[in-house]
Amino acid sequence: AQKVTQAQTEISVVEKEDVTLDCVYETRDTTYYLFWYKQPPSGELVFLIRRNSFDEQNEISGRYSWNFQKSTSSFNFTITASQVVDSAVYFCALSGNTPLVFGKGTRLSVIA
């Protein structure tokens, strides 16, 4: 069965701090995709990134970066120099032979 674990339920940081959101997944599929979505207070999940199981290259997009390590089944997300607008719930998700499975999410609060 597919499973995604986000051990951090809530994180609070002061603006400009760096923060890393952890994601650990379980799957028996050899081909799968990992995703991160952001859910601001408005409720709409916003797609951030997609990674396939064969591409372990880290990715950087502005202040966001992602570290995919197949050896530890982790796909962590780092926000550099956090801003108040980054406050949201962040979800890690896994797609294999089943529809998208989400972790429970990490609520990030960035305090000015």
Add this chain to the structure above:
Amino acid sequence: KAGVTQTPRYLIKTRGQQVTLSCSPISGHRSVSWYQQTPGQGLQFLFEYFSETQRNKGNFPGRFSGRQFSNSRSEMNVSTLELGDSALYLCASSQLTGIRANVLTFGAGSRLTVL
């Protein structure tokens, strides 16, 4: 390009009633998925429709049903509402189905409160 539109955004029902939620996908998207979001269980997959056919179904009782129309618009119905059905119901659309790489585009959700 319009996003995924869900109606109504908020609604209040009482136990035993039934409710219908609507979802209009992004133009050109033929796959519609529904998720239930609660504080306790998080985001749980309900079902997915493609070309008016249910392609996948999550582990929910038969009180939860859905359908998709020829224009790809989708509705989900919950009958005999229970207090535990209070949740944010999210609809997502994508161009294709059955492809693991699919990026889902979500609507803002319909928040259902059952009293």
